[in-house]
Amino acid sequence: xxxxxxxxxxxxxxSVYMNAAxxxxxxxxxxxxxxxxxxxxxxxxxxxxxFKDEHSRRVSYELAFSALxxxxxxxxxxxxxxxYPCQSIPDELTCLLVVMLYDLQDRKFEARKIFDEEEPVxxxxxxxxxxxxxxxxxxxxxxxxxxxxxxxxxxHFVPETIWKQEQRVSALPFCVWINTFKISLEDVIxxxxxxxxxxxxxxxxxxxxxxxxxxxxxxxxVFPSSLKExxxxxxxxxxCKLLLQ
Numbered sequence: 001x002x003x004x005x006x007x008x009x010x011x012x013x014x015s016v017y018m019n020a021a022x023x024x025x026x027x028x029x030x031x032x033x034x035x036x037x038x039x040x041x042x043x044x045x046x047x048x049x050x051f052k053d054e055h056s057r058r059v060s061y062e063l064a065f066s067a068l069x070x071x072x073x074x075x076x077x078x079x080x081x082x083x084y085p086c087q088s089i090p091d092e093l094t095c096l097l098v099v100m101l102y103d104l105q106d107r108k109f110e111a112r113k114i115f116d117e118e119e120p121v122x123x124x125x126x127x128x129x130x131x132x133x134x135x136x137x138x139x140x141x142x143x144x145x146x147x148x149x150x151x152x153x154x155x156h157f158v159p160e161t162i163w164k165q166e167q168r169v170s171a172l173p174f175c176v177w178i179n180t181f182k183i184s185l186e187d188v189i190x191x192x193x194x195x196x197x198x199x200x201x202x203x204x205x206x207x208x209x210x211x212x213x214x215x216x217x218x219x220x221x222v223f224p225s226s227l228k229e230x231x232x233x234x235x236x237x238x239x240c241k242l243l244l245q
Contacts (some may be wrong), residue, residue, distance in 0.1 A: 011103065011112030014121035016060050017128075019049035021096035023064035028095065029071055038075045038084060038098075041091030067102040073145060073157045074098050077105075081141035083134045093123055100127055105142060105154065109135040171225050173203050175245035176237075178219045183241040185219065191236060220245070 078084035214220035
């Protein structure tokens with residue numbers, strides 16, 4: 001878990017970008033020909049993504065859907081900065097360009113760390129170097145978009161319907177499984193109590209530092225959404241004694 005956090009902070013392995021681009025190819029918003037300024041080519045016959053593990057699958061889909069959520073903004077940044085079109089980048093790699101641009105701005109245009117165990121992919125390396133070489137132009141284009149639309153951050157570019165859905169989801173309580181192969185329910189409760197959490201009867205009784213037992217599954221605990229980030233940094237999660245549902 002700790003190693004994964006480092007990878008996500010500094011970027012992803014090349015295979016994740018390639019898989020995210022393949023996913024994005026199938027889900028991106030198609031424009032009518034008279035409004036098509038960014039061309040995505042046709043990769044309909046390309047093979048399905050091959051994921052090396054479940055974590056790779058999850059982050060690939062997260063990256064692809066993040067790019068989809070901000071597709072309009074990312075396209076505007078590419079066009080306004082003059083980074084797109086580029087003769088050396090064929091239309092078939094535009095999806096890779098977009099998902100890597102999303103990740104670059106998400107890292108505040110900082111360089112991506114390359115890991116020794118990573119198998120490099122030529123297309124990812126080329127587009128990564130190209131985007132990073134244009135980071136000043138891209139950052140300036142993003143700043144102009146924020147001024148143009150009076151947006152405090154990139155989150156303000158999300159359509160209102162999606163923003164409201166995300167607000168509702170972020171407010172929902174979340175569940176965790178107790179990995180009984182590694183720890184008992186009693187030890188989990190004792191550990192949580194030492195950190196100031198109090199058990200309540202149901203989610204309707206939630207305050208900030210509270211939790212409840214699931215009514216049907218005795219190895220599942222429910223927590224208020226406000227505790228999610230704090231709890232995920234506990235050793236209980238890093239050691240896989242608690243598993244996020």
